[in-house]
Structures are given as C-alpha cells and as structure tokens.
Amino acid sequence: MMKLTLVKIGGHSLENKKDLHQFLIDFSRIEGVKILVHGGGKSATNLANKLGLNPTLIAGRRITDAQNLDIAIMTYAGLLNKNIVAGLQKNKCNAIGLTGADANTIESVKRPVKTIDYGFVGDVKKVNSRNIKALLLAGFTPVFCALTHDTNGQILNTNADTVASEIAIAMTEEFEVELLYCFELKGVLSDIKNRNSVIKELTTSVYRRFLKQGVISVGMLPKLENCFKALQQGVSVIKIGNTSMIGKGYDVFTKIIL
Amino acid sequence: MMKLTLVKIGGHSLENKKDLHQFLIDFSRIEGVKILVHGGGKSATNLANKLGLNPTLIAGRRITDAQNLDIAIMTYAGLLNKNIVAGLQKNKCNAIGLTGADANTIESVKRPVKTIDYGFVGDVKKVNSRNIKALLLAGFTPVFCALTHDTNGQILNTNADTVASEIAIAMTEEFEVELLYCFELKGVLSDIKNRNSVIKELTTSVYRRFLKQGVISVGMLPKLENCFKALQQGVSVIKIGNTSMIGKGYDVFTKIIL
Numbered sequence: 001m002m003k004l005t006l007v008k009i010g011g012h013s014l015e016n017k018k019d020l021h022q023f024l025i026d027f028s029r030i031e032g033v034k035i036l037v038h039g040g041g042k043s044a045t046n047l048a049n050k051l052g053l054n055p056t057l058i059a060g061r062r063i064t065d066a067q068n069l070d071i072a073i074m075t076y077a078g079l080l081n082k083n084i085v086a087g088l089q090k091n092k093c094n095a096i097g098l099t100g101a102d103a104n105t106i107e108s109v110k111r112p113v114k115t116i117d118y119g120f121v122g123d124v125k126k127v128n129s130r131n132i133k134a135l136l137l138a139g140f141t142p143v144f145c146a147l148t149h150d151t152n153g154q155i156l157n158t159n160a161d162t163v164a165s166e167i168a169i170a171m172t173e174e175f176e177v178e179l180l181y182c183f184e185l186k187g188v189l190s191d192i193k194n195r196n197s198v199i200k201e202l203t204t205s206v207y208r209r210f211l212k213q214g215v216i217s218v219g220m221l222p223k224l225e226n227c228f229k230a231l232q233q234g235v236s237v238i239k240i241g242n243t244s245m246i247g248k249g250y251d252v253f254t255k256i257i258l
Numbered sequence: 259m260m261k262l263t264l265v266k267i268g269g270h271s272l273e274n275k276k277d278l279h280q281f282l283i284d285f286s287r288i289e290g291v292k293i294l295v296h297g298g299g300k301s302a303t304n305l306a307n308k309l310g311l312n313p314t315l316i317a318g319r320r321i322t323d324a325q326n327l328d329i330a331i332m333t334y335a336g337l338l339n340k341n342i343v344a345g346l347q348k349n350k351c352n353a354i355g356l357t358g359a360d361a362n363t364i365e366s367v368k369r370p371v372k373t374i375d376y377g378f379v380g381d382v383k384k385v386n387s388r389n390i391k392a393l394l395l396a397g398f399t400p401v402f403c404a405l406t407h408d409t410n411g412q413i414l415n416t417n418a419d420t421v422a423s424e425i426a427i428a429m430t431e432e433f434e435v436e437l438l439y440c441f442e443l444k445g446v447l448s449d450i451k452n453r454n455s456v457i458k459e460l461t462t463s464v465y466r467r468f469l470k471q472g473v474i475s476v477g478m479l480p481k482l483e484n485c486f487k488a489l490q491q492g493v494s495v496i497k498i499g500n501t502s503m504i505g506k507g508y509d510v511f512t513k514i515i516l
Contacts, residue, residue: 086412097335147340149344151348153345
C-alpha cells in the first residue's frame with residue numbers, strides 16, 4: 001500500500017510566525033502523499049475579543065453559538081487556512097484548503113443536547129475517503145481546518161485532534177497511514193513541570209498506569225484517547241511531538257503503541 | 259468540446275437569504291460541469307464596521323491594507339465561501355471552495371503603485387486551467403471567491419468579475435464556455451431609472467454608441483469590458499441578468515455579442 005503522512009498542527013505553534021514558517025518548509029519536504037490538519041490556536045478568541053464577544057468554555061470545550069460559529073468559520077477556514085495554503089504554495093507544495101463541507105469530505109452530526117448544549121458542534125459521522133483520495137491522486141495536498149458539515153447546509157465546529165484521527169482511520173482503507181501530532185511540547189510528558197520528561201513510548205498499559213497516577217495532563221487525555229482508537233482501527237504509526245519533529249533528524253517525540 | 263457553465267454571482271443577491279437559497283438550488287440543477295465565482299457583497303464592510311475600521315474606496319475600488327486584507331480573507335474565503343459550499347452540498351452539488359491559492363488555481367501580481375497604492379490587490383497573471391480541470395474531472399464543482407495569490411505566500415484581493423472572466427478565458431482551451439453574470443438587476447439597462455429597460459442584445463457597436471451617450475451606468479463599465487475581452491478570447495456565450503436567470507424558463511437578460 002502507498003504511504004500517507006497525516007500531520008496535525010495545533011496549539012501555540014500556529015501563533016508563532018517563525019515556528020509556523022519553518023513547519024511549512026518541513027511539511028512541504030515530506031515525500032509522498034500527505035495531508036495537513038490544523039487547529040485554530042487563539043485566532044477565534046482574538047477575533048471574538050475584538051468584536052466584544054466572550055467565548056464560553058465548558059469542560060475545556062468551546063460552546064459554539066451562531067456568532068461564535070461565524071467567528072470560527074472566518075478564522076479557521078479563512079485567515080488561518082488560506083495563509084497556510086499560500087505558505088505551502090510558496091514552498092511548491094500544491095495545497096488545497098478544505099473544511100469537511102468542501103468536496104463533502106467530512107460529514108458530522110450536531111452533538112445532541114444532554115446536560116450541556118455545545119451549540120454548533122459536530123461529531124464526525126463519516127469521512128469520505130474516496131473524495132480525499134481523488135484530491136491526493138490529482139496531485140493536491142489537502143489542508144483541513146476543524147470544521148465539518150451536516151450535509152443539510154450547516155457548518156459545524158469539530159475538535160481538530162478528532163478530525164485528524166478520523167481522517168487517518170478512514171484513509172487506512174487505501175493507504176498505510178502515519179499520523180503525527182505536532183504542538184509546542186516535545187511529546188507526552190511524565191512530569192508537566194519538566195519539558196524534557198518526554199515519554200518515548202506510550203503503550204496502552206503504561207497509559208493506564210499513568211492515568212491512575214494522574215501523571216498525564218488533563219488536556220492531553222482526549223488526544224491520547226484518539227490515538228489509541230486510531231491505532232486499533234488500523235493507523236500504522238502515531239507520534240506526538242514538537243512541530244520541529246517533521247524536520248529531518250529530530251528524534252525526540254512520544255510514540256504511541258497499542 | 260465538453261460544455262462548461264461558469265456563473266458569477268455578486269451584489270445584493272449574496273445578501274438576500276431567500277434569493278441566495280433559490281440561486282443555490284438553481285445552480286445545483288445546471289447540467290454538466292460548472293464553476294461558481296462569488297463576490298463579497300457587503301460582508302467585508304459589515305465586519306470592518308463591527309471592528310471599527312473604515313474601508314477606503316478610490317474610484318470604486320477598495321484599498322486593501324493589511325487589516326482589510328484579513329477581513330476580506332475572513333469574509334470571502336471563510337463566511338461566504340463556506341456557507342455557499344455547504345448550501346450547494348445540501349443540494350447534492352459536490353462543491354469545493356477555493357481561493358486562487360488553493361490548488362494554485364489563480365496566480366496574480368500585486369498591482370504596481372502608480373498614482374494610487376491599492377495595497378494588497380492582485381491583477382491576474384495566470385489561471386492554471388489544468389488544476390481546475392483536474393477538479394472538474396474528479397467530479398467536484400469549484401466555488402471561487404475573489405482572492406488570488408502571488409505564489410510567494412501572499413494572498414491578494416482581486417475583482418470578482420475579473421476572476422470570473424479570466425477563469426472563463428483560460429478554460430476555453432478545453433471546454434466550450436458559457437459565462438453568466440448574475441446580480442440583482444434583470445440585465446444591462448438603457449435607462450438606469452427603469453429596471454425593465456433591459457438591453458436584450460449588446461453588441462460592440464451598440465456598446466460604443468451607449469458609451470458616448472453616457473447611457474450605461476459607471477459601475478457596469480468594467481463588467482462589460484471584461485465581457486468583450488472574454489468573447490474576443492474564445493468564450494462562447496455571455497449573459498448578464500438577474501440571479502433567477504439560471505433557473506429554467508427565465509428569458510430576460512442581456513446577451514453580450516461581439
């Protein structure tokens with residue numbers, strides 16, 4: 001099977017111009033077919049602040065009302081996505097920026113209201129791997145922001161880590177998929193106060209032990225749950241590490257192993 | 259040659275939800291391969307107003323400083339483009355939203371400063387028809403907003419009518435192209451005060467006569483110059499009319515003829 005590299009970039013790396021610049025160079029140099037998924041960083045919050053809106057967070061999740069959805073669409077699909085695409089084009093990577101609505105790539109369902117009404121938030125229902133494959137085979141490099149659609153005209157906000165793992169899983173039908181989560185840290189840390197305490201290999205059993213001990217930071221938990229699910233569903237390799245990880249010769253990162 | 263229908267929608271039609279809703283239904287029903295180009299309507303001005311920025315216009319052209327470029331990217335490539343794409347997907351049209359940076363479809367050059375510095379405004383240098391054709395043949399319907407790139411990482415603001423005519427011209431290499439300009443009026447008017455004074459057929463000679471008489475409104479002139487250029491360069495049919503023109507059985511519009 002052909003190899004596919006899927007890179008997710010998020011966090012502060014998106015906001016640091018120098019880091020992002022180097023990342024786009026490194027990403028462009030990855031050989032073979034590849035996909036980029038990016039988060040939103042603080043762009044939506046920044047625009048909301050300028051407009052005098054207060055974003056609401058419950059349990060670390062943004063509550064997406066109609067105004068905040070518009071802001072997410074403007075910043076994720078607009079400002080961030082298009083500047084990343086233009087930056088990749090500069091590096092001769094034939095990028096094409098997408099939401100899940102574009103080419104009907106990612107269908108989602110508006111999250112049902114139980115105790116919390118998340119608003120316009122979508123849980124991924126189906127990734128149309130055939131449409132993504134058509135873009136790859138036509139020579140394009142898809143660049144996804146974390147927006148999906150309900151196929152009934154509604155754009156929905158979706159967690160970027162989840163978008164990355166769901167695309168990775170869907171693409172295993174046709175590709176050998178390597179999934180790389182890039183952010184500002186060097187990997188999953190065993191001591192949150194020590195940025196060099198990178199866990200080199202994180203297996204399910206080690207994860208369970210760390211979980212009991214409360215070693216792993218709360219923010220990291222959904223990301224890791226996504227990773228183990230993706231490995232179980234056929235993704236070949238998953239690494240979590242610094243944005244510089246995709247450059248040549250950088251070998252500090254956390255490898256996730258079943 | 260295969261037929262390609264290229265529709266440009268702009269003006270108030272983008273802001274009227276009911277008109278836009280019907281337009282997206284009608285556009286989805288157009289048979290064969292097709293492309294949509296949309297303008298920005300008042301969306302950028304609205305966002306600029308909310309942010310307390312004053313857009314500067316010189317000779318009817320928006321001066322695009324860095325802040326206004328960000329606003330254009332957020333509203334044209336984000337809010338407008340993605341909601342149009344989601345609306346087309348609802349109607350089973352497999353739309354894919356693009357700027358000229360995406361798939362390197364439209365390369366432009368930052369307009370040189372002569373008497374006026376237009377800022378981040380791009381004049382089209384090259385439409386990569388091969389990349390657009392690849393998307394069409396893969397079964398997608400490209401939806402362009404009026405942004406291009408300089409291939410050096412810079413997004414540029416470009417007139418939407420020009421984007422439409424330049425794409426139409428480039429696609430004549432491989433397709434028989436019909437170009438439809440849709441807006442809120444019924445066509446080119448011989449009396450600006452009478453919305454029913456539609457010129458049915460506008461030839462170059464009639465155009466020159468009306469031009470001398472000052473009959474045609476100033477806002478219409480660049481659009482018509484684009485039309486005659488496109489016809490000279492191989493576009494088969496050009497019509498200007500109301501957004502409802504693309505629906506079945508509607509026959510009031512201006513046909514542009516060399």
